Amino acid sequence: MKKADIGVALYLLAAVIFLIVPINSTLLDVMLALNISIALIVLFNTLFVKEVLDMSFFPTLLLFTTIFRISLNVSSTRLILTTGAPGNVVETFGSFVGGGDMIVGAVVFIILIIIQFVVINKGSERVAEVSARFTLDAMPGKQMAIDADLNTGAITETQARERRNKIQEEASFFGSMDGATKYVKGDATAGLIITFVNLIGGTAMGMMRGGLDFSEAIQRYGLLTMGDGLCSQIPSLLISLSTGILVTKASKNADFSNILVKQLFGIPKALYLVGGSLIFLGAVTPLNVVLFAALGAAFIVAGRMVDKNIGIENIEEEVSQAETEAEEIRKPENVVSLLQVDPIELEFGYGIIPLADVNQGGDLLDRVVMIRRQIALELGTVVPIIRLRDNIQLNPNQYIIKIKGIQVTEGEILFDHYMAMNPGYVEEEITGIPTFEPSFHLPAIWITESQRERAESLGYTVVDPPSIIATHLTEVIRSHIAELLTRQDVQNLVNNLKESNPVLVDELVPKLLGLGEIQKVLQNLLSEGISIRDLLTIFETLADHAPATRDTDVLTEYARQSLKRAISSKYFPANETTSVITVDPKIEQEIMGSVKQTEQGAYLTLDPERTKAIMASVEEEVAKLENMGKPAIIMTSPIVRMYFKKLTEDYFKDLTVLSYNEVESNVELQSVGMVTI
Template sequence: MKKSDIGVAVYLLCAVLFFIIPITPTLLDIMLAFNISIAMVVLFNSLFVKEVLDMSFFPTLLLFTTIFRISLNVSSTRLILGTGNPGNVVTTFGDFVGGGNIVLGAIVFIVLILIQFIVINKGSERVAEVTARFTLDAMPGKQMAIDADLNTGAIDDVEAKNRRNKIQEESSFFGSMDGATKYVKGDAIAGLIITLINFAGGTVLGILNQGLQATEALQKYGLLTIGDGLVSQIPSLLISLSTGILVTKASKQADFSSVLISQLFGIPKVLYLVGSTIALLGILTPLNHILFVGLGAAFIIAGRSVDKSIGIAAIEEEIEQGEGGAGGASPAEEIRKPENVVTLLKVDPIELEFGYGIIPLADVNQGGDLLDRVVMIRRQIALELGAVVPIIRLRDNIQLNPNQYIIKIHGIQVSEGEILFDHYMAMNPGFVEEEITGIPTFEPSFHLPAIWITEGQREKAETLGYTVVDPPSIIATHLTEIIRTHLDELLTRQDVQNLLDNIREKNAALIDELTPKLLGLGEIQKVLKNLLSEGISIRDLPNICETLADYSVSTRDTDILTEYVRQSLKRAISAKYFPANETTSVVTLDPKAEQAIMGAVKQTEQGAYLNLDPETTKKLMASVEVETNKLENLGKNAIVITSPIVRMYFKKLTEDYFKDLIVVSYNEIESNIELQSVGMVTIDDN
């Protein structure tokens, strides 16, 4: 055990033993002196601590000190009533504070009790209750502010986690303080009852057992009782004062004494007015002239000193600003510092930059909910594709048009859009015949024709059957589609490691077998990137890892491993592209074309690649365009079905020509799926 553990255990053990075992007056003196010392330590810690959470165990400390103080009170009561000699400390407090006069001592004791009950305890209890309530009510807003700062890039994940932990600690602390103030109040009540018992019981025992006269018994036990009450209530008062200081600190992080002095004596004109008023009272009234005139002069001199300090501080600040900041370094010198240059090298994975006209959509104070939508995008992508989207940085850019926004991936612009603030985008789903007036435009995500309409036209457009979307939804949808398209570029090795660690708890044997024994982290990353590039979810990561573990024994070609994984995910692929209880129209690949493709595959140490002659490639692409147009004219997705061995080569061949073409092998389709071929891709001239 550590020394601190032993010390706390002995402290509590003594409190328990003092209830049971009688102690000598000398030991009682030692314990009472120690109790007063602990109360002072608590008081000055509460006064000078910079942050209330630095005393997060204060509620527990209240309980410990309360039980220890009551145990000493019981021990002193036992000595007063049993022997009439409670030791030097109790006797001295009774004689010295009361001046040997029972009436004076009783009045001092009663005043002390009233101060603790009415002023300190009552106020601390109320402040603790209100603070706890407001702290709990403010938690949701603080959490949203942290999420907003995290999404805008003002803080990182570690800082966000620390802030959330601090919010939790604050709510727990002030909630505990609300209940802990009841200890202090109960302690004061218990001390008052014990004092009355000491006085009454001691007087009776003095008359009956010691043969004292009534007045002598009252005098003796009255002073002892007052001394005992004072020696227990003074530490209690100090602890109550500590409680009040902690719960009434306006700033949760501040040097209390410095702030207090600066706020109280920081305005020169206030000190001038006070000093002049006090001095005039000493001159114009019969009050002590020397005292009041001297005090007034002291205030005026202090005001002059503060005024001079403020002037010097203002001049120093001016000089610092003229020299470019603290230390005399110019802005150019600051930029030349290596650490500042290094920060400029950081490239954010995803950025959304917008003109000043779109700022209200991202400003929570103006009712904007774009930040909340960005949070929902990350959750949506995680559920849909199984990958964690990096932090999306939102920034305003005065170089853009007011209503323009751009989306960057790794610092490079990949898309842009423009909205009209306070307008809505209306899109014809295809069956609306009546036109509505507005400003023609194109929807940025899918480049569909649309029109901008005003708030007054919104209800009419919705009634006619138009799809009406507000500006934040337009930006959010566009951003979502861009992330879906480029998610494979955003998946890093660290992300893969985090995903594997996430499933390791329930699949430890699988992960230990797979990596690094069979596949490296980079090879697993390549397979996952291949899947994401074609919109296949990697959420079923255990199944993916099982397949990789099975087939990586025979090959480490990530493209071939990707095909095996796709076949193991055929249920998910079938559900994505082929609706149940419905016949899906597709295009097939001619066996001759497949044979030509496989004949052009070249194997190297770095993997296989396709070396198809340009003429054959041209014929294939022309045929793909003709056949997929048939599907698009039917309002269907462009899906080509191939044999398993050809699928990946055909997909690589077509991806530069047909961005949205879906290529699926027969082994990736569930047996209960109904397909209808509407054409065949071929290399024949006809």
């Protein structure tokens, strides 16, 4: 055990022993002196601590000191009643602090009780209660602010985690303080009751067993009782004062004493006015003119000194600022930070800043947080930090989206306007500024706030500017999520899976597949919009088939087939017959016959004219489905799927190609066309 553990254990053990075992007056003097010392240590620690969480165990400390103080009360009461000689400390408090008179001691004791119970305890209890309530109410807002700083790159993941822990610690601390103030309040009440009982019991003992008359007994035992009460209540008062200081500290990270003195005596005008007022009172009233004039002059001199120091500080600050600026100019430029490339960036003109500024009511940062959450749930991968930056080189209402430092798309919005889109069945037109929706390039109209309600009643889909930007950003991330998946991301996914399935991970990585090969399989799945959230199923499939082949394209097909339930629910609505396009078996054989296997992977050697003819047929059949208002889905045999997808992806970006092994048996399909030549 550590020395600190032994010390705390002995402190609590002593409190329990003193409640049971009688102690002599000498040991009681030592313990009372120790009690006063601990109270002073607590007081000065709370005064000079820079942050309240530096005394996060203060509620527990209150409980420890309270039980120790009560145990000493019991011990001193036992000595007063049995021997009438409770020791030097109690007798000194009764005779010296109480003035040697029981009535004076009683009055001083009652005043201490009133100060502690009515003034300090009452205020501390209320402040602790309000602080706990406000801290808990502010937690969601603080959490959102941390997420916003994290998304803008202002802080790192580690710093965000530290801030979240600090918020939770603050909530726990103030919640505990709300309850711990009841200890001090109860201690004051107990002290009053113990003193009253001691007075009655001591007087009775003096009269019945000491042979004293009533006046002698109450004088002698009353002094001892008041001394006992005072030497208990003074440390209790110090602890109460410490509690009040700790819960009322406004600055969470500052030198309390310096700030307090600076705020109280930091304005020269106030000191001049106070000094003049004191001199005036001494001159025109019967008050002691020497005292008030001297004190007034002292305040005026102090004000003059503060005024002079402020001037010196201003000059030093200007000089320091100038030196800092000069040093920045002379310092060689650090270009290392310029080499960093952000995975995703959203840059916008100054006209869009209000949408991203929380202080102006903007919620774009919150939407970015939700985008990352949405992609994680939908595709099972973590989106990198999205940097938001204003760019004065852009048009005021323009924004651009960059992937790895390269612009991939852009858009423009009209601030204080809404975008209305006709879903296809609205016949009545509304007036506005024609435009195109940036995500899917659909025709739309910019309308004003006054037109919004009417447009919605007509059936138009109406969205606000932040939603437009968020939707556009989401679609860009979806389309590029495969290339954003790094080896480090894959390693993080592997580590997470290893916590629950260590045997599987140890079997697969790196014995059967390397991290880069697993990354390639996951990228293949993400590139076609297949979620990798069910990583356990994917890894089980890879472990089953990796001993036979390390071709990542083939392994991807096996993984897709094991995820057929997810694929079916994504593309085929339940209890509905889905229209699809099939591929002529002759074309499938032709494609397979043109596949050439190399060490770098398989590729197609299909004749360009044949490829062109196949694509023409695909275009014709896809048009049929689009005219029917249905998504374009082509079904192939399992062995052909990945080659047919490679063949068509340069011509049809959003074409869905599935194999029959990727469809659940209960799904009903209807072929409405066939790709043939």
